[in-house]
Amino acid sequence: MKEKIIAVFDVGKTNKKVILFNYNLKPLSEMEEKFAETTDDDGFACDDIEHIERWIKESVSKLIRSDKYDLAAVNFTTYGATLVYLDAEGNRLTPVYNYLKPVDDRIPERIYKKYGGQDEFCRRTASPALGMLNSGIQIAWLKNEKPDVFSKVRHILHFPQYLSYLLTGKIFSEHTSIGCHTALWDFDDMNYHRWLRDEGISLPEPADVGTLNEVEIEGKKVQVGIGIHDSSSSLAPYFSSSQGKFLLISTGTWCINMNPFNTEILTADQLDHDCLCYMSITKKPVKSSRLFLGHLHEVAVNRLNDHFRTQPDYYKSVKTDKRLLEICKRKCGDQRFFFEMQPYSRELKEKLDFFVFKTFEEGYHQLMVEFTELTVEAINLIIPAEDDIENIYITGGFSNNQLFIKLISDSYPMKHVYTSEIINATALGAALVILGTINPLIKPSLNLGLNIC
Numbered sequence: 152m153k154e155k156i157i158a159v160f161d162v163g164k165t166n167k168k169v170i171l172f173n174y175n176l177k178p179l180s181e182m183e184e185k186f187a188e189t190t191d192d193d194g195f196a197c198d199d200i201e202h203i204e205r206w207i208k209e210s211v212s213k214l215i216r217s218d219k220y221d222l223a224a225v226n227f228t229t230y231g232a233t234l235v236y237l238d239a240e241g242n243r244l245t246p247v248y249n250y251l252k253p254v255d256d257r258i259p260e261r262i263y264k265k266y267g268g269q270d271e272f273c274r275r276t277a278s279p280a281l282g283m284l285n286s287g288i289q290i291a292w293l294k295n296e297k298p299d300v301f302s303k304v305r306h307i308l309h310f311p312q313y314l315s316y317l318l319t320g321k322i323f324s325e326h327t328s329i330g331c332h333t334a335l336w337d338f339d340d341m342n343y344h345r346w347l348r349d350e351g352i353s354l355p356e357p358a359d360v361g362t363l364n365e366v367e368i369e370g371k372k373v374q375v376g377i378g379i380h381d382s383s384s385s386l387a388p389y390f391s392s393s394q395g396k397f398l399l400i401s402t403g404t405w406c407i408n409m410n411p412f413n414t415e416i417l418t419a420d421q422l423d424h425d426c427l428c429y430m431s432i433t434k435k436p437v438k439s440s441r442l443f444l445g446h447l448h449e450v451a452v453n454r455l456n457d458h459f460r461t462q463p464d465y466y467k468s469v470k471t472d473k474r475l476l477e478i479c480k481r482k483c484g485d486q487r488f489f490f491e492m493q494p495y496s497r498e499l500k501e502k503l504d505f506f507v508f509k510t511f512e513e514g515y516h517q518l519m520v521e522f523t524e525l526t527v528e529a530i531n532l533i534i535p536a537e538d539d540i541e542n543i544y545i546t547g548g549f550s551n552n553q554l555f556i557k558l559i560s561d562s563y564p565m566k567h568v569y570t571s572e573i574i575n576a577t578a579l580g581a582a583l584v585i586l587g588t589i590n591p592l593i594k595p596s597l598n599l600g601l602n603i604c
Contacts, residue, residue: 153217153218153219153220153221154173154179154219154220154221155173155174155220155221155223156171156172156173156179156214156220156221156222156223157171157172157173157174157223157224157225157226157582157585157586157589158170158171158172158210158211158214158222158224158225158226159171159172159225159226159227159228159578159579159581159582160207160210160225160226160227160228160314161228161229161381161575161577161578161581162203162227162228162229162230162310162314163229163230163381164198164230165185166183166184166185167183167184167185167186167203167206168181168182168183168184168575168578169181169182169210170182170575170578170582171214171220172578172579172582174586174589174590174593174595175595175596176579176582176583176586176595176597178574178575178578178579179220181575182210184206186198186199186202186203186206187199189202189246191245191246191248191249191252192245192246193252195248195249195252196249197246197247197248197249197252198247198249200235200243200246200247203314204317207314207317207318208317208318211225211318211368211373212368212369215368215369215371215373216369222371222373223373223374223589224363224373224374224375224376224585224589225318225373225374225375225376226315226375226376226378226379226581226582226584226585227311227314227315227376227378227379227581228311228378228379228380228381228384228577228578228580228581229310229311229314229378229380229381230310230381231250231286231309231310231328231331231332231333231380231381231382232250232281232283232284232285232286232289232331232332232333233247233248233250233286233309233310234247234248234286234289234290234307234308234309234310235247235307235308235309235310235313236293236300236301236304236306236307237304237305237306237307237308237316237322238303238304238305239303239305241306241316241320243313244300244303244304245293245297245300247310248283248289249283250283250284250286250289251283251284252283253282253283254282254283254288254289254292255292255295255296258288258291258292258295259280259282259285259288259291259334261291262288262291262334262346263280265346265349266344266345266346270419270422272334273334273419273422274416274417274418274419274422275337275338275339275344276333276334276335276336276337276338276344277330277332277336277338277417277427277428277436278332278333278334278427279332279422279425279426279427281332284332285332285333285334286309286331286333286334286335287333287334287335287344287346287347288334290307290347290352291350294350294352306322306355307352307354308322308323308324308355309324309328309329309378309380310328310378311325311328311377311378311379311380312324312325312328312377312378314378315364315375315376315377315378318366318368318373318375319364319366319375321364322355323355323358323362323377323378324354324355324356324357324358325357325358325359325360325362325377325378325379326357326360326430326434327360327379327380327382327383327384327429327430327431327432328378328379328380329343329354329357329430330380330383330428330429330430330436331380331382331383331429331430332427332428332429335347335354336430338416338417338428338436339416358377360377360379360432360584361376361584361585361587361588362376362377362588363375363376363377363585363588363589364377374585374588374589376581376584376585378581379432379580379581379584380429380430381577382401382407382409382429382439383429383430383431383432383437383580384576384577384578384580384581384584385399385401385546385576385577385580386399386409386411386429386431386432386437386580387432387579387580387581387583387584388573388576388579388580388583388597388599389544389571389599390411390431390432390433391583391597392597392599393542393544393599394542395541395542396412396539396540396541396542397411397412397540397541397542397543397544398410398412398530398533398534398540398542398543398544399411399543399544399546400526400530400543400544400545400546400559401546401547402444402445402545402546402547402548402549402550402555403445403547403548404443404444404445404446405441405442405443405444405445405446406441406442406443406444406445406526406529406549407439407440407441408439408440408441408442408526408529408530408533409429409437409438409439409533410437410438410439410533410534410540411431411433411435411437412539412540413438413533413534413535414436414535415438415535415536417436417438421438421440421532421533424440424529424532425440425441425442425529426438426439426440426441426532426533427439427440427441432580432584438533439533440529440530440532440533441529442525442526442529444522444525444526444549445548445549447522448518448522448549451488451503451518452466452515452518454503454505455505455511455514455515455518456511458505458514459505459510459511459514461511465511466511466515469511469512469515469516469553469554470553471553471554471557472512472516475512475513475516476516476520476557476558478513478516479516479517479520480520487503487504487507487514487517487518487521488503488517488518488521515554516554519552519554519555519558520558522555523555523558523559523562526555526559527559527562540566541566541567542566542567542568542569543559543563543566543567543568543569544569544570544571544599544601545559545568545569545570545571545604546570546571546572546573546576550570550571550572551570556568556570556604557604559604560604567603568603568604569601569602569603569604570600570601570602570604571599571600571601571602572600572602573598573599573600574600579597583595583597
């Protein structure tokens with residue numbers, strides 16, 4: 152007898168995956184693809200949406216014909232800040248524009264000026280001014296720069312909802328995609344910001360993230376979810392299984408710190424220091440801060456390797472040395488990698504003097520002390536005055552870094568710090584949010600892979 156499965160398409164900027172889960176949310180199979188980028192109608196690099204469309208439809212078709220699995224449901228999770236525009240017949244009008252595409256500053260500035268200035272507009276929308284990374288600015292850009300195309304637009308979908316549309320033909324929006332630094336959502340009124348109405352822009356009313364639509368594909372009935380933004384999806388397993396309030400530190404190229412339990416209004420100062428709000432599956436703001444941690448780490452380690460003539464992954468063999476840590480901590484304020492006395496420094500010094508270090512290990516301990524100071528600064532931005540967070544979960548690449556974990560634990564002695572080793576947490580969240588709709592009686596027991604530090 153074939154096993155019923157939920158297929159999740161996890162679409163990242165670099166990797167695209169299909170992960171199959173059973174009803175106990177155990178991953179059964181993972182198929183990964185890497186697609187070459189193409190260029191948009193202006194010659195700027197972007198995802199090859201036609202390739203992605205074919206891949207999704209072909210993958211679903213193969214699963215329907217599988218001798219091993221019974222495809223019961225499909226859902227999607229993707230990166231944010233990406234929109235798809237449809238005409239009156241439901242046809243895609245444009246490429247999927249890259250959120251790194253430059254935009255004329257006058258386009259967002261006109262909106263800011265009309266609605267209280269940049270600080271107030273960004274505060275209300277919980278969206279730092281990030282150009283095309285604010286998907287609402289993408290709409291304004293298309294209207295301003297390509298009016299002939301925009302005149303044909305009848306529906307605007309965020310990327311997860313467009314991928315769902317490919318199978319269902321139904322138009323949806325949902326809170327996690329809208330609430331992701333889009334400049335579309337007014338967090339004071341908890342509704343679309345009025346600039347959209349004033350500009351004659353209509354977006355679908357957001358539906359519950361667990362919404363399913365039954366479609367018939369090649370003679371088989373399949374339940375299709377409406378998709379979810381990847382950052383909010385990665386939080387979903389912790390909402391379901393965490394005991395007590397928590398803060399999630401998701402590490403990788405970017406270190407994203409997410410606090411779902413901070414109800415304080417985002418301030419202009421927090422926005423200036425790269426804080427924002429996501430929207431959780433419970434439709435509540437998730438105050439977050441960001442740090443380009445993985446990238447900075449890679450650059451600094453490469454320079455240490457060049458100086459000490461060590462192998463690229465030598466840092467992985469470095470063990471925590473309490474003596475070296477004490478030396479680094481006693482030199483508090485004596486920054487070697489980042490600028491001294493400069494709060495929220497985000498850039499490495501151009502000239503680094505490594506001759507002050509006797510060994511790679513000493514230099515790496517100093518680097519991780521400074522990195523942790525930056526991380527703690529970013530975390531503290533999203534911890535409220537009345538702090539009742541009990542647990543800190545650390546996921547991603549730095550959850551395996553002994554020095555980083557030790558220093559974060561020392562920085563928060565009154566909290567329980569855990570590393571979490573959920574595999575494919577983003578896809579798991581996308582499966583989890585629709586499982587309750589498929590069968591409310593199923594109560595899977597999730598293993599968060601927690602290790603106390």
